[in-house]
Amino acid sequence: MSENLRLPAYQALTKHFEQNKQMSLRQLFEKDPQRFQKMSLLLEDMLLDFSKNLITDETLQLLCQWAQEARLADKREALFQGQKINFSQHRAVLHTALRNRTETPIIVDGKNIMPEINEVLEKMKIFSDLVRSGMWKGYTGHAIQNVVNIGIGGSDLGPKMAVEALRDYQPSSLTFHFVSNVDKRDLERVLETCQPDNTLFLIASKTFTTQETMINARSARKWLTDALGEDAVKNHFVAMSTNIEAVREFGIDERNSFAFWDFVGGRFSVWGAVGLSLMIAIGYDNFIQFLEGACEMDRHFYREPFEKNAPVILGLLSLWYSLFYKAESAAVLPYDEGLKYLPAYLQQIEMESNGKDVDAQRQDVTYPTGVVVFGETGTNGQHSFYQLLHQGTHLIPCDFIVPINRIEADPEHQLPLLANALAQSEALMRGKTAEELRQEQVPEDEIPFRCFKGNHPSNSILIEQLTPKALGRLMALYEHKVFVVGAMLNIDSFDQWGVELGKQLAKKILPELQAGTTPAKHDASTQGQIDFVKAQLR
Numbered sequence: 001m002s003e004n005l006r007l008p009a010y011q012a013l014t015k016h017f018e019q020n021k022q023m024s025l026r027q028l029f030e031k032d033p034q035r036f037q038k039m040s041l042l043l044e045d046m047l048l049d050f051s052k053n054l055i056t057d058e059t060l061q062l063l064c065q066w067a068q069e070a071r072l073a074d075k076r077e078a079l080f081q082g083q084k085i086n087f088s089q090h091r092a093v094l095h096t097a098l099r100n101r102t103e104t105p106i107i108v109d110g111k112n113i114m115p116e117i118n119e120v121l122e123k124m125k126i127f128s129d130l131v132r133s134g135m136w137k138g139y140t141g142h143a144i145q146n147v148v149n150i151g152i153g154g155s156d157l158g159p160k161m162a163v164e165a166l167r168d169y170q171p172s173s174l175t176f177h178f179v180s181n182v183d184k185r186d187l188e189r190v191l192e193t194c195q196p197d198n199t200l201f202l203i204a205s206k207t208f209t210t211q212e213t214m215i216n217a218r219s220a221r222k223w224l225t226d227a228l229g230e231d232a233v234k235n236h237f238v239a240m241s242t243n244i245e246a247v248r249e250f251g252i253d254e255r256n257s258f259a260f261w262d263f264v265g266g267r268f269s270v271w272g273a274v275g276l277s278l279m280i281a282i283g284y285d286n287f288i289q290f291l292e293g294a295c296e297m298d299r300h301f302y303r304e305p306f307e308k309n310a311p312v313i314l315g316l317l318s319l320w321y322s323l324f325y326k327a328e329s330a331a332v333l334p335y336d337e338g339l340k341y342l343p344a345y346l347q348q349i350e351m352e353s354n355g356k357d358v359d360a361q362r363q364d365v366t367y368p369t370g371v372v373v374f375g376e377t378g379t380n381g382q383h384s385f386y387q388l389l390h391q392g393t394h395l396i397p398c399d400f401i402v403p404i405n406r407i408e409a410d411p412e413h414q415l416p417l418l419a420n421a422l423a424q425s426e427a428l429m430r431g432k433t434a435e436e437l438r439q440e441q442v443p444e445d446e447i448p449f450r451c452f453k454g455n456h457p458s459n460s461i462l463i464e465q466l467t468p469k470a471l472g473r474l475m476a477l478y479e480h481k482v483f484v485v486g487a488m489l490n491i492d493s494f495d496q497w498g499v500e501l502g503k504q505l506a507k508k509i510l511p512e513l514q515a516g517t518t519p520a521k522h523d524a525s526t527q528g529q530i531d532f533v534k535a536q537l538r
Contacts, residue, residue: 002359004066004070004489009065009068010066012062013063013324016059021325024455026430026454043310047462048314052458052460053457063319064312066488067316070487075487079093085492085494087360089495092263093268095269097113097114098264099271099291101292120258124275127238128276128280132283137235138198138232138235139229139231139236145199146200147199147280148220149202151210152212155206155213156180157344157348159178159277160178160341163277165339165341165342166290170281176281180216196223201236201238203250203252205239205243206242207242209243217250233250233252238256238257271291290472297311297472310477311483312480314477315480315482317457318397319485321397322371329373330372331375332399333375333378333421334377334401335403336378336401336417353493353496355370355498359490360492367489382424389428390427390452395456397457398428398457400424402463403463404418404462405464422460427452428456461474
């Protein structure tokens with residue numbers, strides 16, 4: 001058991017839970033008219049309402065006391081000071097440095113890293129300005145019209161989510177595409193809509209050896225060179241990588257390679273070179289606003305007391321449900337079509353970070369780590385899995401994310417969307433009783449089916465408008481929430497060794513799928529599947 005689960009505050013939380021686990025959200029609101037005021041935070045133009053959670057004032061006090069006893073403040077300090085808190089890989093964790101908009105130096109191994117970061121940012125600005133203005137020409141002299149980001153994991157999910165979310169800020173002259181799946185249909189469906197002479201490829205791979213990314217990159221290169229010849233590569237490919245030699249061998253001019261560092265994990269990398277597609281999409285000034293929003297959340301997380309600290313509160317609430325209520329999943333429910341990739345993005349941020357079974361002392365954990373994150377946008381989800389949220393037997397905490405205004409909003413669409421968002425969190429909390437149904441003259445034999453027990457917890461994050469700054473603030477909020485959960489569980493949130501084993505075995509199996517090869521030793525199931533695949537391959 002983690003040392004943090006032996007602390008006095010945790011023991012007090014255990015006792016408190018046993019005494020209050022039957023609490024009713026309806027009754028909590030009835031007893032305390034100030035509950036919303038006490039359990040909500042206003043951060044610039046973002047409102048975090050956490051009042052519809054299964055907590056009392058005492059619960060929140062005990063959770064914050066637990067965080068104090070677990071020395072969360074010291075761990076937070078270590079994060080921002082560049083200590084090697086990614087202890088399994090002996091690395092600092094400084095995605096926050098990529099969006100540091102202050103003059104404060106950030107030191108790693110005795111060196112201020114901010115000059116290098118700002119140099120890459122300036123290089124991105126020059127390049128993105130050239131593409132956006134039409135001054136960057138393809139091999140035949142055409143301006144770029146299609147930008148194709150080829151990456152996987154954090155090199156895909158972050159920029160893809162952000163580009164889609166901020167589509168209102170993009171010029172009509174450019175179209176953005178994202179390719180990640182090694183299934184060639186993913187690439188083919190993009191290339192079908194592009195022309196070689198006006199397409200720019202951004203290859204995002206720190207090592208420039210990531211299998212899926214490089215297979216797609218080579219196929220894209222062949223598509224281009226078959227049409228325009230080898231000399232065209234330098235006009236149509238750029239790289240986000242640290243492996244300059246491999247970039248050069250691919251045919252990309254090293255001047256068109258944008259660096260990032262091992263103190264930035266892939267899923268936290270959109271703030272730097274991996275965000276090049278986003279900078280091209282929304283422009284340098286808006287990209288700086290994106291960084292500013294995240295930097296504001298960094299300052300909030302670093303400075304505010306735990307009871308007024310949005311990432312700390314979200315992290316502690318997540319632990320309250322997973323450790324005490326044994327909740328195994330959480331729903332992310334954005335009410336804006338621009339945020340349709342947010343659930344997938346947060347799946348990686350949360351599940352790759354905190355899906356661990358070994359603690360900082362290299363001992364097997366005996367408590368739940370990580371939850372299954374899922375979600376869908378707006379009213380689509382209401383006609384899909386919300387039935388289980390309302391009347392299923394699982395406790396599934398929900399986060400409603402609700403941008404209020406659009407640049408060009410149509411009230412006929414926007415007001416019903418907002419009404420649905422607000423109604424769903426209320427419905428999950430209130431439910432509907434048999435007596436209320438009788439008052440509505442519902443037939444008695446239908447009442448059991450139409451009752452809603454309610455008492456389902458949720459957070460609501462309301463945003464005035466989904467601007468670059470607001471998106472940066474929102475993404476940083478969830479990043480720090482993930483850190484809080486990992487720190488409290490005493491695990492490393494910043495490695496991802498679990499990704500590696502399947503990739504290693506795939507490299508082993510790949511040559512075995514060739515005709516005439518001698519297979520290695522596998523279990524009977526895997527060997528049977530290999531044999532069947534080889535027999536069916538054409």
